[in-house]
Amino acid sequence: MAARPNLDSGAVRSAQLADDGSRWRSRGNKLPESGNYFANEATHTFPSFRPSSPRIRRRSPAPTLPARIELRVPSPDRLRREPADRLAFGSVETPTASIDGELMATAEARIPVTDEGLQRGDGVFEMIRLYAGRPYATDRHLARMARSAESIQLPIDVGGLARDVDRLLAAGAPAEDAALRLMVTRGGRRILIIEKLPSFPTSMTLACVTYSPVRLLDGVKSLSYAANVLAGRLAREQGFDDALLVTPHGRVLEAPTSSFFWVKDAELLTPPLEDRVLDSITRRLILDVVGGREAITTRDDLDRADEAFLVSSLREVTPVHRIDTVELPADGPVTRATAQEVAARIRAELG
Ligand SMILES: Cc1ncc(COP(=O)(O)O)c(C=O)c1O
Numbered sequence: 069m070a071a072r073p074n075l076d077s078g079a080v081r082s083a084q085l086a087d088d089g090s091r092w093r094s095r096g097n098k099l100p101e102s103g104n105y106f107a108n109e110a111t112h113t114f115p116s117f118r119p120s121s122p123r124i125r126r127r128s129p130a131p132t133l134p135a136r137i138e139l140r141v142p143s144p145d146r147l148r149r150e151p152a153d154r155l156a157f158g159s160v161e162t163p164t165a166s167i168d169g170e171l172m173a174t175a176e177a178r179i180p181v182t183d184e185g186l187q188r189g190d191g192v193f194e195m196i197r198l199y200a201g202r203p204y205a206t207d208r209h210l211a212r213m214a215r216s217a218e219s220i221q222l223p224i225d226v227g228g229l230a231r232d233v234d235r236l237l238a239a240g241a242p243a244e245d246a247a248l249r250l251m252v253t254r255g256g257r258r259i260l261i262i263e264k265l266p267s268f269p270t271s272m273t274l275a276c277v278t279y280s281p282v283r284l285l286d287g288v289k290s291l292s293y294a295a296n297v298l299a300g301r302l303a304r305e306q307g308f309d310d311a312l313l314v315t316p317h318g319r320v321l322e323a324p325t326s327s328f329f330w331v332k333d334a335e336l337l338t339p340p341l342e343d344r345v346l347d348s349i350t351r352r353l354i355l356d357v358v359g360g361r362e363a364i365t366t367r368d369d370l371d372r373a374d375e376a377f378l379v380s381s382l383r384e385v386t387p388v389h390r391i392d393t394v395e396l397p398a399d400g401p402v403t404r405a406t407a408q409e410v411a412a413r414i415r416a417e418l419g
Pocket of ligand 1: 322347349350379382
């Protein structure tokens with residue numbers, strides 16, 4: 069079946085259908101044969117595509133289309149539904165979102181569909197935990213966001229973001245604990261959303277999922293999180309609570325949105341930053357306050373682990389009681405002590 073052009077791509081606007089009718093190439097710009105430049109037929113149809121520019125000519129007949137194309141369109145209700153109930157938060161009177169400093173209810177927040185933050189996941193984000201409306205470690209999150217943005221050559225206004233945080237929380241800080249999502253897109257938009265905290269289990273199971281970090285995005289908390297989200301979904305499909313990301317060579321990294329710690333002979337260990345895990349704010353807090361050592365960790369090492377836990381700004385510390393088939397205590401002494409010290413330190417800093 070002939071491949072069809074990805075109409076999203078600028079290259080296609082000046083593209084020609086090659087002689088064999090199976091490849092589209094941009095004018096004077098041969099694309100590598102191995103690249104996946106074509107829309108997936110299962111999800112995209114182009115029933116009446118006509119080149120709109122006179123510069124585009126067909127040199128062979130267009131790919132044959134099936135006589136009848138069935139589009140499966142979700143119901144308007146489904147389209148309108150919020151992505152998750154964590155977003156259904158606040159009310160019109162209490163703003164829960166901010167776009168470029170303008171406050172609004174989350175349901176009213178809009179950005180143009182042309183923003184490349186949406187189209188390509190080109191942008192950066194942070195998740196800050198709100199404790200009874202008070203943000204923890206805002207400066208550290210903004211500093212990491214600035215580093216992430218610099219790494220992907222995205223200009224951002226950190227001062228503007230800090231003011232946005234203050235204004236939004238002054239206008240609508242929730243009384244209960246919550247999450248504050250910060251995003252900056254390639255389109256230059258500063259987006260803040262107050263969300264419900266996810267419900268974290270008291271202890272959890274992890275399935276190892278093979279994953280290779282993208283070198284160019286080293287240390288970057290980018291909007292391109294589809295692989296992380298998919299890893300979690302694959303783990304949940306198998307009946308686990310979350311994924312543990314492991315490289316094809318067997319190096320244990322982290323969870324899709326949390327850092328990983330494990331214990332062997334009462335020593336607290338965590339995979340090193342050199343293995344391209346995120347420089348997590350909670351991981352750093354634990355290494356500073358509780359101690360612990362960065363150690364290259366293989367999947368086989370975990371067969372001999374005494375305890376394990378996940379950490380993040382939103383969850384603090386969650387014990388892990390199984391990794392694949394390896395059973396672990398849900399309430400190990402090092403995990404419990406770490407959770408207590410982290411909670412105490414955060415509350416002390418908040419004052
Ligand atoms: C891949 C990844 N690792 C670790 C973490 C934990 O980072 P932090 O402690 O800064 O929230 C996150 C947080 O979202 C993450 O996305």
